[in-house]
Amino acid sequence: MEIPSIVGAGLxxxxxxxxxxxxxxxxxxxxARQPEASGKIQTAMxxxxxxxxxxxxxxxxxx
Amino acid sequence: MQNKxxxxxxxxxxxxxxxxxxxxxxxHENESEEIDLKEEIKEDIQHHLLDSHDFTFFTxxxxxxxxxxxxxxxxxxxxxxxxxxxxxxxxxxxxxxNGNYYKLYHNKIYKTDPNGSIELDEHNHPTNAKPLDFSxxxxxxxxxxxxxxxxxxxxxLAKSFGKGPIAKGAGRFFEPIVLYIRxxxxxxxxxxxxxxxxxxxxLTIFFFVWFLNLFGLTPLGVNVTGNIAITFALAMLTFxxxxxxxxxxxxxxxxxxxGVPWPMKIILAPIELLGVFIKPFALxxxxxxxxxxxxxxxxxxxxxxxxxxxxIGSSMTFFLAFALSLLELLVAALQAYIFTMLSAxxxxxxxxxxxxxxxx
Numbered sequence: 001m002e003i004p005s006i007v008g009a010g011l012x013x014x015x016x017x018x019x020x021x022x023x024x025x026x027x028x029x030x031x032a033r034q035p036e037a038s039g040k041i042q043t044a045m046x047x048x049x050x051x052x053x054x055x056x057x058x059x060x061x062x063x
Numbered sequence: 064m065q066n067k068x069x070x071x072x073x074x075x076x077x078x079x080x081x082x083x084x085x086x087x088x089x090x091h092e093n094e095s096e097e098i099d100l101k102e103e104i105k106e107d108i109q110h111h112l113l114d115s116h117d118f119t120f121f122t123x124x125x126x127x128x129x130x131x132x133x134x135x136x137x138x139x140x141x142x143x144x145x146x147x148x149x150x151x152x153x154x155x156x157x158x159x160x161n162g163n164y165y166k167l168y169h170n171k172i173y174k175t176d177p178n179g180s181i182e183l184d185e186h187n188h189p190t191n192a193k194p195l196d197f198s199x200x201x202x203x204x205x206x207x208x209x210x211x212x213x214x215x216x217x218x219x220l221a222k223s224f225g226k227g228p229i230a231k232g233a234g235r236f237f238e239p240i241v242l243y244i245r246x247x248x249x250x251x252x253x254x255x256x257x258x259x260x261x262x263x264x265x266l267t268i269f270f271f272v273w274f275l276n277l278f279g280l281t282p283l284g285v286n287v288t289g290n291i292a293i294t295f296a297l298a299m300l301t302f303x304x305x306x307x308x309x310x311x312x313x314x315x316x317x318x319x320x321x322g323v324p325w326p327m328k329i330i331l332a333p334i335e336l337l338g339v340f341i342k343p344f345a346l347x348x349x350x351x352x353x354x355x356x357x358x359x360x361x362x363x364x365x366x367x368x369x370x371x372x373x374x375i376g377s378s379m380t381f382f383l384a385f386a387l388s389l390l391e392l393l394v395a396a397l398q399a400y401i402f403t404m405l406s407a408x409x410x411x412x413x414x415x416x417x418x419x420x421x422x423x
Contacts, residue, residue: 039247043247043404046397046400046401046404047404047405047408050349050401050404050405051345053349053353054345054348054349057348057349057352057353058345058348060352061348061352
């Protein structure tokens with residue numbers, strides 16, 4: 001049986017969602033621990049989230 | 064007071080249910096009409112996402128009249144062919160210019176015979192000749208408008224510093240953003256003496272992308288940054304600037320990574336080389352997909368308003384569309400920020416000086 005490629009894209013999007021969720025959660029923990037470093041943490045969080053998001057979109061377009 | 068409120072709520076609820084049952088009754092009668100409506104909405108969304116040769120604000124579907132203005136068409140086909148896009152009549156008729164005939168097919172211009180026949184091959188792609196198209200399309204108009212707007216805003220901002228230490232007018236809003244890009248994006252990512260060279264590019268790209276994203280949310284119905292050709296051009300600029308400002312260390316880190324054993328160096332070189340091309344590719348896809356997805360979702364939800372033919376559904380979709388518009392406002396700024404941020408990061412990789420090679 002052939003599995004449609006959109007299923008793979010969906011799996012990747014699930015992975016990307018979990019990844020971004022974990023980044024967000026960890027950033028929250030880090031900000032709670034060190035509120036004075038929140039600016040730096042937010043920047044790093046956004047970059048990491050953007051990189052994962054790129055993979056998610058690439059998968060959507062390939063799928 | 065409490066009683067009055069209670070009565071009002073009850074009255075409204077009864078009214079809502081009444082309308083609801085009315086609407087449901089009607090829905091069963093015109094089921095085929097509803098499928099037509101869905102098709103129409105789908106077509107509308109697809110039309111909105113594409114670039115077009117005329118600037119149409121809206122179309123009256125009953126009279127078939129388009130409200131908007133035509134734009135110049137510039138073709139390179141046996142010399143320059145310049146004519147107004149009103150000759151196409153929104154793709155319905157064949158345009159004639161200097162004895163050449165052109166027709167719009169899916170928003171692309173093809174050369175045809177006087178009857179305007181388009182021959183399709185087995186994949187439904189037209190086989191007609193395609194002249195080189197340099198037309199001023201809707202996206203090009205918006206890019207020009209944004210360019211002029213930026214020139215006025217930031218030219219004024221720069222000039223106002225000649226008169227005193229404080230910016231005047233709209234510059235008061237934009238000055239902190241300029242400083243933010245300098246102090247929080249350029250300086251930490253690129254490094255202190257080198258960042259000055261890249262500031263003009265970073266500022267331009269940030270405000271260009273941000274303004275175009277915001278224009279996409281206005282009722283003008285433009286979708287410029289959700290067009291892959293434009294994000295490709297932007298990403299290409301970042302790619303070219305990164306490669307041309309790459310110093311010895313940058314290329315060394317790509318082809319012969321210091322600080323790792325030699326078998327690893329051989330494995331890492333192709334991966335790093337691939338990364339050079341993946342970086343701008345991801346930049347292109349990220350901006351395009353985010354804006355495109357935002358437009359599709361927003362338009363679908365607005366389309367839902369017409370499919371729900373009752374009070375509750377339509378008002379709920381209205382609030383959903385409103386909330387989503389606010390989210391898109393955030394995404395517009397966030398995507399501009401991320402594009403600038405990652406560009407700065409890549410420039411930083413290219414100009415980085417490594418004094419402590421062993422520390423890696």
